Amino acid sequence: MAVLEVEMSLYEAILARRSVRSFTTQKLDKETIPSLLEAAIRAPTAMHIEPWAFVIIQGKKILKELSDQIKVMLVTHTQSEQQQPSVKFFEQLIKQDFNIFYNASTLILICSNTSLTASEADCWLAAENLILAACAMGLGTCIIGCAAPVLNLSEIKTKLGIASEFTVVAPIIVGHPSDTPVRSPRKHPKVLSNIQTN
Numbered sequence: 211m212a213v214l215e216v217e218m219s220l221y222e223a224i225l226a227r228r229s230v231r232s233f234t235t236q237k238l239d240k241e242t243i244p245s246l247l248e249a250a251i252r253a254p255t256a257m258h259i260e261p262w263a264f265v266i267i268q269g270k271k272i273l274k275e276l277s278d279q280i281k282v283m284l285v286t287h288t289q290s291e292q293q294q295p296s297v298k299f300f301e302q303l304i305k306q307d308f309n310i311f312y313n314a315s316t317l318i319l320i321c322s323n324t325s326l327t328a329s330e331a332d333c334w335l336a337a338e339n340l341i342l343a344a345c346a347m348g349l350g351t352c353i354i355g356c357a358a359p360v361l362n363l364s365e366i367k368t369k370l371g372i373a374s375e376f377t378v379v380a381p382i383i384v385g386h387p388s389d390t391p392v393r394s395p396r397k398h399p400k401v402l403s404n405i406q407t408n
């Protein structure tokens with residue numbers, strides 16, 4: 211499989227990565243998706259199950275339509291379940307022009323074909339590989355976790371060609387960033403103990 215060349219070390223990519231929510235209209239090169247999937251499937255996998263499968267959705271129009279559909283379902287679902295979503299999130303959801311996929315050109319869904327706990331971990335490890343590889347290629351990504359519950363409704367899975375035995379674990383948008391977001395802060399790592407012996 212052809213893999214794109216990158217000029218960033220892994221550690222540089224880890225430090226440079228941030229969630230990108232603003233994209234240019236430039237489409238991804240055709241080698242990009244295979245390269246990202248190759249990076250994803252190199253993730254560690256418990257008992258070598260390799261539970262992942264991928265759905266690629268490309269095109270701003272289809273993603274805007276999907277966003278609109280998911281927004282309606284999210285609002286209805288949270289109201290019927292009497293959940294208490296954050297006010298800020300709810301205010302965004304009900305704005306007509308708010309696109310939960312931030313006008314990215316591409317959405318990749320990492321799905322799991324088992325419900326074993328470890329398979330979800332495998333999919334998240336694959337997600338991080340994909341995200342870091344994208345960053346090293348100069349691309350922006352953002353996990354769109356809010357979409358996962360709706361993407362897992364049977365009518366949406368049918369529409370997207372996701373077989374019933376698969377569960378969407380990690381929805382990730384990918385595109386060419388139109389700006390460089392500031393790095394979000396992190397607390398210092400909390401070390402509970404540091405045990406050393408000779």
Ligand SMILES: Cc1cc2nc3c(=O)[nH]c(=O)nc-3n(C[C@H](O)[C@H](O)[C@H](O)COP(=O)(O)O)c2cc1C
Pocket residue numbers: 227228229230231352353354355356357393394
């Ligand atoms: C499991 C998960 C779900 C997320 N879901 C969303 C989401 O639905 N929408 C969004 O804009 N960002 C989402 N994010 C991105 C986080 O908001 C972001 O990672 C966090 O604010 C830290 O910023 P950074 O990624 O730039 O370091 C999600 C991140 C994770 C790990």
